[in-house]
Every structure is written in structure tokens, then in C-alpha cells.
């Protein structure tokens with residue numbers, strides 16, 4: 001059984017930063033990254049010399065790809081850092097893997113302060129190449145990848161084809177409807193109206209707008225997909241005993257979920273529970289807190305169906321009952337039982353891809369969210385991933 | 400329809416090429432008598448290396464599907480159907496394919512299907528059609 005005294009508890013979040021979120025931005029990927037780093041260091045009251053670890057998911061793939069143009073190596077070089085440990089790489093439990101790895105580096109004694117970052121420039125890339133993110137572009141010539149060779153020959157050219165099949169199965173097994181699922185993009189869009197940095201700020205959207213949007217891959221529509229942006233997000237992790245003397249009230253990582261107890265596969269896993277169910281179960285095993293203690297849930301919405309599956313896996317409602325739970329949207333609104341994606345999520349604030357959820361969870365926990373601030377709370381969840389990728393964090397702020 | 404093709408190796412070649420003889424071959428373990436996919440030199444159920452491709456029935460059901468409407472590449476013909484097929488030979492033995500020779504509106508979860516092969520270069524892609 002999983003040990004409750006896990007690595008998470010010795011680590012706290014002590015500062016956050018985010019660059020402008022452009023669609024596109026005129027700044028380079030490295031400039032966006034530096035902007036976010038300086039903001040986060042300032043927020044944590046740290047200097048460059050305090051940072052002794054760097055973590056990133058997925059990091060650079062030796063090709064400067066717009067999905068992840070800046071990795072730890074480039075950032076160490078740019079900032080002149082002297083680190084005890086650094087790491088990146090795609091093969092981890094989803095977009096929060098940088099946080100999970102960084103927490104382990106601190107708990108193991110390698111580091112005191114780890115800077116975790118994620119930079120993405122997909123909006124710029126799309127200005128010149130709309131097909132840049134097709135899965136067929138991951139390999140040159142014939143598909144030699146472990147995973148994608150089983151999908152690209154059948155013209156699975158985007159992850160949406162796989163997520164759409166999870167949605168179709170959810171609709172089939174549990175009677176979930178488009179009208180119900182549409183509450184996720186509508187809720188995100190409502191929240192984005194109160195976030196001046198959101199891509200879709202000042203662009204309201206109704207459920208009718210959602211239902212009128214064209215199908216990309218049935219039953220998922222254009223408005224079920226997140227919006228590309230150029231941005232960088234930074235989260236500073238610090239050893240908990242040091243964090244208590246830093247400027248911000250430490251936000252402890254109460255528990256982490258990173259488990260995968262099924263095949264690493266997009267089609268042989270539980271189609272309506274994915275890996276999220278393993279990660280969520282692990283996270284709750286590491287704590288005495290319960291879903292009812294959670295003030296906001298910042299849940300991956302690269303595609304809307306993933307948010308719904310995260311809600312079920314995390315126990316905000318029973319498995320299969322997510323559609324009924326979100327119907328009408330009241331329960332997930334900012335004044336609802338469990339407010340979700342309070343900054344607009346990736347669907348409406350921008351596809352910052354992972355760390356944006358942690359940034360918003362902390363922003364809310366510290367009471368800094370301005371017009372979109374929800375009622376005072378101490379506990380939040382950030383969760384990211386879909387298919388075989390899943391990681392989640394239970395965050396708890398000191399009083 | 401344009402398609403990206405897989406790079407062949409000793410592990411995957413029978414899956415991608417035995418369609419030439421109208422066979423859908425999936426790796427099978429002589430030790431625990433179970434199929435496993437994707438093909439590998441070891442059985443992920445029991446770790447036996449006494450494994451080899453075995454002919455399946457080529458019949459299955461639609462575990463889920465989607466109708467793709469987006470033209471991801473300029474020369475892509477849309478719409479087309481992507482599906483997760485579960486073979487009748489073993490519960491949970493699933494992989495992604497396309498359903499062809501059907502009006503997209505007529506596909507449903509649970510629909511019985513059987514394999515047909517599309518030959519492209521040295522690959523025989525296992526596609527599925529509604530079982531007659």
C-alpha cells in the first residue's frame with residue numbers, strides 16, 4: 001500500500017510566475033521564459049543564486065519544437081545557473097511531471113529550491129504551419145515510434161481522435177450528452193471573462209454557441225478543444241522547512257498522484273477512466289483530506305471530456321455521473337460546490353499546457369485572483385493529462 | 400486515402416504483412432495462452448518469451464469510434480471513421496483501426512465487424528467492415 005508519508009509533504013510552492021499569454025506573442029520562447037522566471041523569483045523572494053534545481057515537462061527534444069521550445073539545458077545556460085540537479089523528458093505522468101520530479105529532488109536532499117517551468121509557442125507556429133502538430137510529424141519517413149505507429153497508419157492525426165472515442169464511450173455507457181459536456185467549455189469561457197490575461201477575455205460564449213460549433217471528431221466540436229497560445233509558466237518549489245520563512249504563505253504539496261496501473265496505451269486502458277483514475281486514487285491514499293475539502297479544482301481541459309473524467313476520477317461525483325453532475329453548470333461555477341478552471345482553463349485562457357493549472361490554483365489560494373477570486377479556501381487540486389498520461393497534486397496553504 | 404506507414408521490424412512485421420494471406424496475426428503466449436498487443440518478444444501477462452504471432456478470427460466489435468471531420472492535412476479525404484476494435488478472440492484485446500465501406504451515420508458501439516486488408520506498398524493494413 002502507498003505510504004502516506006510521501007515525498008510531497010516535505011515540499012512547498014513558494015512563488016509563481018507567468019509571461020504574457022499571446023496568440024501569438026511577439027516575444028521569443030526564451031524571452032517568455034525569462035519573463036516568467038523573473039516574476040516567479042521575485043514572488044518567492046529568491047535570487048538566481050538560490051535556485052539549485054530545474055525541472056520541466058517535456059523539455060526540449062533537441063529540435064526546438066513549438067510544443068516545448070525551451071528545456072532545462074537552455075534555461076540553465078541563459079540564466080547562468082549552478083544546479084545540483086536538473087531534468088526534463090516526455091516520459092512521465094503527464095504535464096505535471098516537472099512538479100513531481102522537482103518535489104522528489106527536494107525530498108531526496110538534492111535541492112533546496114527547484115524552478116519548474118513550461119514554455120509553449122504553438123500559436124506562433126500555427127501562423128506559418130497549420131499542420132505542425134499532426135502526430136505524423138513526430139517521426140520522419142515511416143513511423144518508428146513505440147506508440148504512434150499503431151495509430152498514424154489509420155489517420156489518427158490528432159489526439160482528439162482518441163479523446164473523442166473516450167467521449168463516445170462515455171456517452172454510450174452513461175448517457176452523457178453534448179448539452180452536459182458543453183458546460184465545461186461554457187464555464188471556462190465565463191471564467192475567462194474575468195481574467196484579463198485570458199485569450200478569450202471579452203469573447204463570451206453560450207451553450208447554443210457551443211452546440212452550433214462544428215465537429216472536429218464526433219462527438220467533440222471545435223469548442224471542446226483548447227486554444228493555442230505562446231506563454232511560459234514557472235512554479236518555484238522549496239524545501240518546506242525553508243519555505244516557512246519565505247514571503248508567501250507556503251502552499252504545501254499535501255499529496256501527489258502519478259500512478260499508472262494499466263497498459264501504457266491509448267486504446268487498451270479503461271476508456272472512461274484512463275490513467276486519471278490511477279493517479280487520483282494514489283493522491284487520495286496519501287492524505288486524510290477529502291474531495292469536500294477542496295476549494296477549487298484546476299483540471300486538464302486540453303479537450304473537455306478529459307475534465308469530466310478527471311472530475312469523476314477525483315471523486316467530485318461517482319464514475320459515470322459526471323454528465324449529470326455538471327448539467328446546468330451551477331455546481332462547477334465560481335460560486336458552486338466545486339469551482340473548476342477559474343482562470344478560463346486551457347479552453348479559454350490558453351493552452352499553457354499543465355503548469356497553468358498550478359499557477360491558477362496558487363493564485364486562488366493566495367487570494368490574488370481579483371474579479372474571479374472564489375471564496376476563501378485552503379485546499380486546491382491541479383490535475384493534468386489524458387489517456388495513459390496522468391498526474392495530480394493536492395495543494396494545501398498554511399493559514 | 401494517404402496514410403503514414405509503420406517502419407517494419409521483426410516484432411511487428413507479421414501484424415502489418417500477414418494480411419497478404421488474409422490473416423490477422425496477433426502475438427500469442429504459449430505459456431499462458433493469451434494474446435497480447437502490441438507485439439513484443441515477451442508476454443506482458445506472464446513474462447514468458449515463448450511467444451509468436453497467431454492467427455485470430457479477424458472478427459470483433461466496435462468498442463468506440465469517432466467520425467473525423469477535420470482536414471489535418473490538405474490532401475486528407477474527410478470524413479472517415481476511426482474506431483477501437485475489440486477482437487472477439489479475447490476480452491480487452493483492442494487496437495485502433497478504420498471502419499470502411501459504411502455510411503458514417505450507421506456505425507454504433509457494439510457493432511460486429513470483420514477484418515479486410517488494404518495493400519499499400521509492403522503493408523497490408525487491417526481495416527474493418529460491418530459484418531454481413
Ligand SMILES: [Zn+2]
Nearest residue numbers: 428431442445
Ligand atoms: Zn503469457
